[in-house]
Amino acid sequence: MKKEFIQSEAAGPNGWTVWGVSGRIDITTAEDAYARGEEIVRKSGKTALDLSEVDYVSSAGIRVMMRLFDLAEDNGKEFTVVGAAGTVARVLKETGMDTLLQMQETVNDLP
């Protein structure tokens, strides 16, 4: 069931680590996405998940983001998302994740 999960990691502005992923975050990739995200959140002070190359996020993906947000918060760190567009942005707004995560439009908007 597991699919290859394509991702990248880069230094962003203001001390953020930008975690870029592409493709889908769905029931078949969520487990891998969380594992990769957990590694980055644990070692970084501030992690921004860049969704600009993601065209699909299901509830499994929403749960990944919630878990990573909680993990960051529990450890005195920050986790947010940037770059969501189209249906991905709609899903984040309808579930209230845009507010919870203080979603930013682009990497350059990270505070």
Place this chain on the structure above:
Amino acid sequence: MSEKEAVLTVAASDDEMDAVNAFIDMLVADVPFDEEARTQLDMAVEEIFVNISHYAYGEGTGQVTVRGRVAQEPPYTVTVAFEDEGLAFNPLEKKPPDLTPAVRRHKIGGLGIFLARSMSDEIGYERRQGKNVLTIRKKMV
């Protein structure tokens, strides 16, 4: 109006998600579609299938039959019905999920069905011949 029809029966298991996605790919392969509508159809399909996979048969196992139809003229409406033989359960009667911080840490219930409803043009449930039948409709253009 002519329609293309297809049927798939698989185990109610997350492991079959790829097979269901491939079935939907095949179903809509011959009609034009708006990319966002296609994404939303896939989302609704995933949420419903996963909901059945996780809850329909409790700790046991069972099957899901997916019946697909797509109209061959605009707006190329796709109809997908999911049938399972689990306990009678209408997920559309569930309350919308409460995503406030105090609640979401404990349990987020109903998020998948909330999204399936949001991404579909129509969604309906009926109990038919001992089966749960959840049907969605989505216009492709």
